[in-house]
Amino acid sequence: MSALNRLSNWLFDLTFAPMAGLPPWASLGVISAVIGVVMLLAYKYTSWQSQIGKARDEIKARMLAMKLFKDNLGVTLSAQGGVIWSSFKILLLSIPPILVAMIPMVPLLAQLAGRYQFAPLPTGAVSEVRVALSDAFAEKEQHGEAEVALEASDGVEVLDRWRSGDSRQVWWRVRADRPGMHTLTVRAGDQTFTKQLPVGEPGSIPAAISPKLTNHYTGMLDNTLMLPWEPAPPADAPVRSIEVSGLMTSVAPDVLPIPILGNWIVYFLIVSILFALLFKPLFNVRI
Amino acid sequence: MQNAECRMKAICRTERDCGSTACIADGLRSALLVALAFVGLVLPGCGEKASKAEGKKVIVLGLDGMDPRLLRRLMDEGRMPTFSKLAAKGGFWELGTSVPPQSPVAWSNFIVGGDPGAHGVFDFIHREFEDGQILPYYSTNETTYGEKPYEMFGFYMPMPWQESSKLLLKRGGKPFWDYLDEKGIPSRLYRIPANYPPSESKHGYVKALSGMGTTDLMGTQGTFQWFSAEFDDDVGSPDDGGRAAPLKYDMEMQRWHCKLAGIPNPMVIAAQGAEMTIPIYIEPDREESIARISYVNQAPKWGMDQPVEFLLREGEWSDWKPVVFLPSPFDPGGGAGSRGIVRFQLRKADPPELYVTPINFDPAYPSGKITEPDDFAQELAKGVGPFYTKGFAEDFHAREAKIKIDLGGYATELRLFDDEDYKTQTQFVMDEGKKLLTHALSEYKDGLLFFYFSSTDLVGHVFYWEPEPGEPEEFTDHPVRDDEDAETYTKSLRETYVQCDAELAKVLEKAGDDATVFVMSDHGFMRYKRKLNLNTWLLENGFISLKDEEKRRGSLNDLVDWSKTKAYSFGLNAIYLNLKGREPQGAVDPKDRDAVLREISDKLRATRDPLDERPVVKTVYRTDEVYHGDYAPGGKFDQHTPDLIVGLHREYVVRLGGTGDLSLKWIYNNTGEWSADHCIAAELVPGILLSNRKITVTDPNLTDLAPTILAEFGIEKPEKMTGRNLFAPPK
Numbered sequence A: 001m002s003a004l005n006r007l008s009n010w011l012f013d014l015t016f017a018p019m020a021g022l023p024p025w026a027s028l029g030v031i032s033a034v035i036g037v038v039m040l041l042a043y044k045y046t047s048w049q050s051q052i053g054k055a056r057d058e059i060k061a062r063m064l065a066m067k068l069f070k071d072n073l074g075v076t077l078s079a080q081g082g083v084i085w086s087s088f089k090i091l092l093l094s095i096p097p098i099l100v101a102m103i104p105m106v107p108l109l110a111q112l113a114g115r116y117q118f119a120p121l122p123t124g125a126v127s128e129v130r131v132a133l134s135d136a137f138a139e140k141e142q143h144g145e146a147e148v149a150l151e152a153s154d155g156v157e158v159l160d161r162w163r164s165g166d167s168r169q170v171w172w173r174v175r176a177d178r179p180g181m182h183t184l185t186v187r188a189g190d191q192t193f194t195k196q197l198p199v200g201e202p203g204s205i206p207a208a209i210s211p212k213l214t215n216h217y218t219g220m221l222d223n224t225l226m227l228p229w230e231p232a233p234p235a236d237a238p239v240r241s242i243e244v245s246g247l248m249t250s251v252a253p254d255v256l257p258i259p260i261l262g263n264w265i266v267y268f269l270i271v272s273i274l275f276a277l278l279f280k281p282l283f284n285v286r287i
Numbered sequence B: 001m002q003n004a005e006c007r008m009k010a011i012c013r014t015e016r017d018c019g020s021t022a023c024i025a026d027g028l029r030s031a032l033l034v035a036l037a038f039v040g041l042v043l044p045g046c047g048e049k050a051s052k053a054e055g056k057k058v059i060v061l062g063l064d065g066m067d068p069r070l071l072r073r074l075m076d077e078g079r080m081p082t083f084s085k086l087a088a089k090g091g092f093w094e095l096g097t098s099v100p101p102q103s104p105v106a107w108s109n110f111i112v113g114g115d116p117g118a119h120g121v122f123d124f125i126h127r128e129f130e131d132g133q134i135l136p137y138y139s140t141n142e143t144t145y146g147e148k149p150y151e152m153f154g155f156y157m158p159m160p161w162q163e164s165s166k167l168l169l170k171r172g173g174k175p176f177w178d179y180l181d182e183k184g185i186p187s188r189l190y191r192i193p194a195n196y197p198p199s200e201s202k203h204g205y206v207k208a209l210s211g212m213g214t215t216d217l218m219g220t221q222g223t224f225q226w227f228s229a230e231f232d233d234d235v236g237s238p239d240d241g242g243r244a245a246p247l248k249y250d251m252e253m254q255r256w257h258c259k260l261a262g263i264p265n266p267m268v269i270a271a272q273g274a275e276m277t278i279p280i281y282i283e284p285d286r287e288e289s290i291a292r293i294s295y296v297n298q299a300p301k302w303g304m305d306q307p308v309e310f311l312l313r314e315g316e317w318s319d320w321k322p323v324v325f326l327p328s329p330f331d332p333g334g335g336a337g338s339r340g341i342v343r344f345q346l347r348k349a350d351p352p353e354l355y356v357t358p359i360n361f362d363p364a365y366p367s368g369k370i371t372e373p374d375d376f377a378q379e380l381a382k383g384v385g386p387f388y389t390k391g392f393a394e395d396f397h398a399r400e401a402k403i404k405i406d407l408g409g410y411a412t413e414l415r416l417f418d419d420e421d422y423k424t425q426t427q428f429v430m431d432e433g434k435k436l437l438t439h440a441l442s443e444y445k446d447g448l449l450f451f452y453f454s455s456t457d458l459v460g461h462v463f464y465w466e467p468e469p470g471e472p473e474e475f476t477d478h479p480v481r482d483d484e485d486a487e488t489y490t491k492s493l494r495e496t497y498v499q500c501d502a503e504l505a506k507v508l509e510k511a512g513d514d515a516t517v518f519v520m521s522d523h524g525f526m527r528y529k530r531k532l533n534l535n536t537w538l539l540e541n542g543f544i545s546l547k548d549e550e551k552r553r554g555s556l557n558d559l560v561d562w563s564k565t566k567a568y569s570f571g572l573n574a575i576y577l578n579l580k581g582r583e584p585q586g587a588v589d590p591k592d593r594d595a596v597l598r599e600i601s602d603k604l605r606a607t608r609d610p611l612d613e614r615p616v617v618k619t620v621y622r623t624d625e626v627y628h629g630d631y632a633p634g635g636k637f638d639q640h641t642p643d644l645i646v647g648l649h650r651e652y653v654v655r656l657g658g659t660g661d662l663s664l665k666w667i668y669n670n671t672g673e674w675s676a677d678h679c680i681a682a683e684l685v686p687g688i689l690l691s692n693r694k695i696t697v698t699d700p701n702l703t704d705l706a707p708t709i710l711a712e713f714g715i716e717k718p719e720k721m722t723g724r725n726l727f728a729p730p731k
């Protein structure tokens, strides 16, 4: 999985590189448009175009029949039935290409989230570094047999530390005094784990931003799939996850200053669908 | 593919390098630029109406309770250069205040350009009658209760067609900005006092954020919550507002927990109205003085529950945290719940003690009407983030709060805020005000801008203790602080004043040369050492009769024999006759009204302090002489109007009447945390007025500002206003 992540990171870094200076609405606009067109082509080559075309033509014919024989109840009813049946056929025919499209969609959305969902920590702000320890290591820490410490690169000051009663959770507060991509190093016993902390104005960090790295398996999707940028600790590591707070607001940062439309995922859907529809006649795709 | 290339050309409308992605990107970029330009130009303009002020600007900076003597002293010391500069350009005058000089009354005078007879606000607290009982209400707003909801499956089910409870603005009269609104002149009012809920803007030119009088989410004037591991279940309430509750330890989870009280659940049928609460958890570190505080907000409407978790060191304050009280997804509000914001102070880490501010409305999702129009609150939240929306944001109740507990057989008194805590908390309010002012100035183009700071008043009540040259020695020492302490804390009020200087500098910079600028306060300040209980005075002077001579503790309703009672006090400075036809059990015949009023007034004026034989009362105002308008005695709406207003001499203040407790002496030493006040004779506590233009009257008054502002925009003085235009050429 991590090799795949590295590949997708590399691909996306490459894609985003020429658009580094663009405002988010423009870079996301270009990406969404390209993805819309690529998805359209993918649809074309993974769907049974001739069958979809046939079904569409059938619908057209039935509609015409309804118009011509609108006084004839028998014809109208059978035409209506035909329309419903053809529509259902189109729905069935579009399932395989949609399933195929779903596979690249997950890493793709994860990559876009990394660039548009999260904003860097503002300079001067305080972030909590929330570390979850493995049960075994927490036990040791509680009995003073092992220590856990946080080191931060220059420009980030570690303010204080807190441990839960069972030591399974250890939090630090850090203040970021200088913009840039900083590195946090968690030292647990004789092992170290690093997590990046982006600091600065929104859009000032060209790389993807991730709030968390983890080896937990939660919900339906593998976290390593959704958080592809930083390697997760191995399953038996003393550190289970490292999370930094303050990177994401409850509402995704606005791409455009318009409510709802400004949400990157809504914006992405609208632009990609728009471009797919725009290029549909050009590539002669039937959907 | 031929065909495709051809079409691509049509999209790009250019010959160069067509068919490449760069070309599509170009096309896309220009399309998006056009869209963005459209959005940028059209959308922000949508909510804003075109101003007809033609560039005319009037800016009013309202500084509650700024005292002219202290200000003069600081200006002379050179600590307020911007004030001095403004005074040199136009002038600095004492501003006549209202009778009585209480903030809601004074600001209402400012708002309607007339005395209390024009707006019907006579005191902080008014009285009303229900089933023959006297009950208090906050004078500038009141909640009316709606229809009783239907009961279903053991729950209340309020239906959309039922009348729900409503919050009403009780200040009468027409605010001066309504006249500007009619003429298309924009007004922006930030934290405007005595205007909650904000009055409606009929023409859409008014944007107002309500100030003093605005309640917290619970509908009170400010209920803090105080949790301590030292409290048990029957800890009771602190004496002066606020709540106290225990923190309990959960061995298994290794954490402390308490319940943050919210608002009554409108759907639960219970005698007391079951309260919605949020469990709060505190987990101290096992060695260091730091703890994690956590709770979960239920998701309003849809979405996921939001956990809120943060660390606090001992003594540290959190920033604003959201709290959500959700009765049920099926509640009449559509499951939106009531949303508020609070700040936490971890007073002790282990065993913990926690202070939580009163629950303020969340301006980003206001659950109450705090602005006009409604979305102005969100606009402000977007501009400056969350802020105190409550009227009295400075938590003086927390400074005064104490609780008696039993500590292993010993009675101990626990206190909440000390001076430092109060200073810290009031500075939060001040800092938010500064941020909001910067935002307000950046948004302001023309028309009226009013901006209000409260800290000059509420810091003053606790920290004002200025020695006056040549005053009697026995009054220069502080009632509860030693000289050094008094000196130290007078400094923090001086610092608050000095901070206002920098704020004025921001205002003057924006104003430039063409704007008319006013800096004003609603009243000044006076320290006090002695407190009066007017109802005990009335009792001892034969105007109040008791049912049982021995029983003096309780409410007036239980103690007083109304059939023999001639007058009683309610609120701070007001005396009401027990008049037949007006009061439920009236005893004074209207034809005797004049004689009884004269008798009370004469006796009050003759009253001497038993301590040193000094006169206690300076002026007794008859409302039928000093008030004019529909709310004055004899007017259309005079049923709530007091008959006398008592104006005390300096060094005295009235204890809040109406709650009864006639067991207190009529006069006694002040031993409380408040050392200064202004609810005395109006002549003794004028406010301030500074302007960049010279005024033409010699005795400016609060009521003059409204007609002057209107005149600046070319609007003639409305008939109902009794104030004067301060710039009118002398006749």
Ligand SMILES: [Zn+2]
Pocket: B065, B103, B457, B458, B461, B678
């Ligand atoms: Zn005051």
